[in-house]
Amino acid sequence: MVDVVKRLQKHMREKKIDYSILYNFHAQNINENFIYLSKFHGVGVLVVPKSGAAILVVPRMEQQSAEKAFSKVVARDDIFAFVSGKLRSGMRVALDYSSVTLKGSSLLKKKIKAKLSFVDISDYLSSLREVKSAEEIAIMKKACKITEEIYYETFSHFDEFERESDVAAFMTALANSQGLQLSFKPIVASGVHSSEAHFEVSDCKLKKGFCVIDFGIRYHNYCSDMTRTVFIGKPKKADLLLYEKVLKVQLECLDMVKPGVRCMDIDLHARKILGSDFCHGLGHGVGVGVHEGPSVSPKSKHKLVPGNVITIEPGVYLKGKYGIRIEDDVLVTAKGKELLTKMPKHLLVVEK
Numbered sequence: 620m621v622d623v624v625k626r627l628q629k630h631m632r633e634k635k636i637d638y639s640i641l642y643n644f645h646a647q648n649i650n651e652n653f654i655y656l657s658k659f660h661g662v663g664v665l666v667v668p669k670s671g672a673a674i675l676v677v678p679r680m681e682q683q684s685a686e687k688a689f690s691k692v693v694a695r696d697d698i699f700a701f702v703s704g705k706l707r708s709g710m711r712v713a714l715d716y717s718s719v720t721l722k723g724s725s726l727l728k729k730k731i732k733a734k735l736s737f738v739d740i741s742d743y744l745s746s747l748r749e750v751k752s753a754e755e756i757a758i759m760k761k762a763c764k765i766t767e768e769i770y771y772e773t774f775s776h777f778d779e780f781e782r783e784s785d786v787a788a789f790m791t792a793l794a795n796s797q798g799l800q801l802s803f804k805p806i807v808a809s810g811v812h813s814s815e816a817h818f819e820v821s822d823c824k825l826k827k828g829f830c831v832i833d834f835g836i837r838y839h840n841y842c843s844d845m846t847r848t849v850f851i852g853k854p855k856k857a858d859l860l861l862y863e864k865v866l867k868v869q870l871e872c873l874d875m876v877k878p879g880v881r882c883m884d885i886d887l888h889a890r891k892i893l894g895s896d897f898c899h900g901l902g903h904g905v906g907v908g909v910h911e912g913p914s915v916s917p918k919s920k921h922k923l924v925p926g927n928v929i930t931i932e933p934g935v936y937l938k939g940k941y942g943i944r945i946e947d948d949v950l951v952t953a954k955g956k957e958l959l960t961k962m963p964k965h966l967l968v969v970e971k
């Protein structure tokens with residue numbers, strides 16, 4: 620599999636771009652495209668010439684961790700002096716417009732003396748990220764496996780939890796104990812809370828009824844994103860039927876996943892059955908970003924290709940009552956698909 624930096628350089632030569640410059644100035648405020656290319660999530664600037672080795676320039680304190688992530692690292696107190704030294708007036712320089720802030724761009728203009736012309740590389744990088752390499756796929760499989768292990772462990776302790784926040788804290792602790800961060804703030808939405816698709820978590824006692832748990836981790840910079848819905852108490856026949864309906868749709872949508880299929884057609888299949896109680900897109904790409912391309916929504920004309928990793932997450936949300944969502948991560952393969960999250964989806968009922 621060709622290295623992503625090499626793919627970018629080929630594109631740069633086609634577009635007559637001399638340098639691509641990506642940077643991450645705040646360790647907390649991560650720039651996904653920078654991480655994608657450098658595999659480094661600290662502070663630094665990645666300087667990619669149209670040919671030859673790319674250089675990751677970092678402050679001295681970041682040198683060791685940068686060297687573990689990237690092959691060619693230069694440590695400098697004044698990063699910009701180094702970058703500026705590479706650039707000559709008249710060069711075409713690509714920046715990731717999706718992450719350039721006004722502050723960052725004025726800093727660049729101040730520090731770099733050469734008169735440059737800038738082009739945006741963000742759309743191209745998004746499209747690169749949509750197709751995962753074998754190496755990325757291996758990492759994502761592991762991320763999904765760890766996520767499932769956390770779910771199994773959590774479900775086996777579920778009757779011990781008193782509050783929504785207990786569930787979230789337990790899952791977070793399991794990730795953190797393995798040195799892993801979460802890919803987003805977990806959702807533990809019980810009872811009426813589950814009727815809000817983007818409820819996060821509260822310190823309320825777990826309410827009876829459906830409880831939607833949406834959780835993911837970040838492993839070697841790659842995210843997982845998985846949702847299971849459990850039932851607390853004794854479900855009524857109507858509850859079971861509604862759950863079965865969502866599950867059937869989810870399985871049918873997963874069945875549709877293969878190369879050449881338009882994302883919108885999978886989404887529309889779910890929408891046709893679930894109707895207006897289904898209030899969000901069916902899914903999204905996942906990778907270095909927990910939400911990236913391709914989008915799996917009613918407007919997405921993207922045709923799936925091998926290497927896409929998407930979520931399939933139909934749901935129903937009955938205002939003031941409850942909600943149900945089931946989400947798996949799935950890889951598009953040459954022949955069809957491979958589920959990355961494989962945990963069973965029959966309704967788990969927790970007696971309380």
Ligand SMILES: [Mn+2]
Nearest residue numbers: 844930932946
């Ligand atoms: Mn998701």
